[in-house]
Amino acid sequence: TQLLEQSPQFLSIxxxxxxxxxxxxxxxxxxxxxxxxxxxxxxxLLVTVVTGGExxxxxxxxxxxxxxxxxxxxxxxxxxxxxxGLYLCAVLWRGTSYGKxxxxxxxxxxxxx
Amino acid sequence: GAGxxxxxxxxxxxxxxxxxxxxxxxxxxxxxxxxxQALGQGPEFLTYFQNEAQLDKSGLPSDRFFAERPEGSVxxxxxxxxxxxxxxxYLCASxxxxxxxxxxxxxxxxxxxx
Numbered sequence: 315t316q317l318l319e320q321s322p323q324f325l326s327i328x329x330x331x332x333x334x335x336x337x338x339x340x341x342x343x344x345x346x347x348x349x350x351x352x353x354x355x356x357x358x359l360l361v362t363v364v365t366g367g368e369x370x371x372x373x374x375x376x377x378x379x380x381x382x383x384x385x386x387x388x389x390x391x392x393x394x395x396x397x398x399g400l401y402l403c404a405v406l407w408r409g410t411s412y413g414k415x416x417x418x419x420x421x422x423x424x425x426x427x
Numbered sequence: 428g429a430g431x432x433x434x435x436x437x438x439x440x441x442x443x444x445x446x447x448x449x450x451x452x453x454x455x456x457x458x459x460x461x462x463x464q465a466l467g468q469g470p471e472f473l474t475y476f477q478n479e480a481q482l483d484k485s486g487l488p489s490d491r492f493f494a495e496r497p498e499g500s501v502x503x504x505x506x507x508x509x510x511x512x513x514x515x516x517y518l519c520a521s522x523x524x525x526x527x528x529x530x531x532x533x534x535x536x537x538x539x540x541x
Contacts, residue, residue: 320469345527356431356518356532357470402469406526412458412482413526417469 317341318403318418326424330392335421337403338385344406346386347415348377351400360388393425429453431521431533439539440509448504448536452521459502460530461494462518470518476502488513509540 319338327333337346345364349357361370363379363386370377374397376389390397401421407414432451440446452459458477462470463486472486478499487494491510496502506513516537520530 355534356520358532359529400467404469407472411526412475412477413522413528413530414460414472414475414483415470415530416472420467420469422467 317416318405320401320403320418320421322421323419324422324424326426327393329394329425329427331425333390333393333423335388335390335401335423336385337387337418339405340384342383344383346379346383347404348386348388349402349404349417351402351420353399357400357402390423393423395425395427398423398425431519431531433517433519433533433536435536436534437537437539439541441541442510443508445505445507446509446538448506448517448538450502450504450519450521450533452500452502452519453523453531454500455523456521456531457499457524458522458530459496460520460522461502461504462520463488464516464518464535466515473504473517506538509538511540514538514540 321336347362348360351357361377366383367381368379374391378387402417404415404417407416434449461473464470474494475483476496491507493505516535518535520532522528522530
């Protein structure tokens, strides 16, 4: 059973469209992270959300942490081809003290010009 | 400054061969992680080092996988008698210290076992 469920698994859209990616779990987390990974590269941290209901914006990207801290969403406005990549949510696994990350299975986003 | 580097970037091995994958973390980073990533999937934890001590190896898939970090800097992930199911991208990440600090990932080594 996946600790984190991401949806959709694949997303193919045209430049200029808006999109939302979801990350859901039955567990409560103290914080949640979103990463973007381009082909041939490692994941790069986009944002960390900590407070239930928190909304963070990063240019055209809007991140929200659910009120109950069990889920999160990533919304991209006016997508561009440069947004293409694998989007991953991750949480710090509470069973350890050293900050082991557990990732969702990811959403593969393709933005066509 | 330099980020996390990994070598080789690509490795093709025949089934049964041994491979060694190298990770050079960011200088001064105490924590080092290895992850395995299947194509189009999220990374999965393999093992964790704090300086030279391997504190968690619970994610290593089998006893064919071995990791070391003898001087607390460079780390090597070794896979003995490779199998086709070992084909994946192996990512290394380092962190300055403290569980809530950011992990910085290297570009990964893509291992293909034929």
